Amino acid sequence: MAQPTVPAADPTATAVSDAVSRLYLDKFGKGAVRTETSMQEDLIVTVLYDIFTPAEKMLIEGGMRDSVLITRQLWQHATEALFRESVGQVTGRTVVAAISGFAIPEGMATEVFVLAPQI
DSSP: OOOOOOOOOOHHHHHHHHHHHHHIIIIISOOOSEEEEEEETTEEEEEEESOOOHHHHHHHHTTOHHHHHHHHHHHHHHHHHHHHHHHHHHHTSOEEEEEEEEETTTTEEEEEEEEOOOO
């Protein structure tokens, strides 16, 4: 019986995953355990799994998830230009918007990048 064919990973999507995960590690103190990036035309979505530091996990378990969420949003705002620049370098395109989201109970984050239309 033939084995199903698994599509090869898109090298640009892999490079975006690596760049975003590296920024999480460098700027937030913990990289993701796993990162997946999907790309479609002018939209990139990166999902990061198991992103919270041990200290953040303790706060979440202690009922202070709002504090973790606010802090993460402040960090994202402070580093947005770095994320745009990094993804722009990887894709060779201008990033016009970077949107971050967090799912605290699941320990996940999303980074959405909207690219300028190609001319």
